[in-house]
Amino acid sequence: MKKLNKYSGVDLTRDDNLRAKLLTEISEYQRQLDTLKLSGNYVNFTMIQTYKELISARKEMLSRFPTIF
Numbered sequence: 001m002k003k004l005n006k007y008s009g010v011d012l013t014r015d016d017n018l019r020a021k022l023l024t025e026i027s028e029y030q031r032q033l034d035t036l037k038l039s040g041n042y043v044n045f046t047m048i049q050t051y052k053e054l055i056s057a058r059k060e061m062l063s064r065f066p067t068i069f
Contacts, residue, residue, distance in 0.1 A: 015065055015066070018065075019062065019065055022058045022061055022062050023062070025054075025058055026055055026058045026059065026062075029051050029054045029055050029058075030051075030055060032051060033048065033051035033052065033055070036048060036051065
């Protein structure tokens with residue numbers, strides 16, 4: 001059964017799947033970032049910045065989705 005927004009008639013099924021994928025990726029990148037920060041004496045600032053940018057980009061994508069009621 002299609003999930004329709006009663007106001008616009010937009011099918012949100014694909015949005016839900018993409019939203020879930022983005023949330024999973026954010027969680028995974030955050031876990032990897034935390035692990036990297038605690039991994040020992042050598043701090044890889046380039047990788048830390050990369051993970052922060054990946055997380056930020058996915059949060060930005062999530063912010064563009066319509067609000068689910």
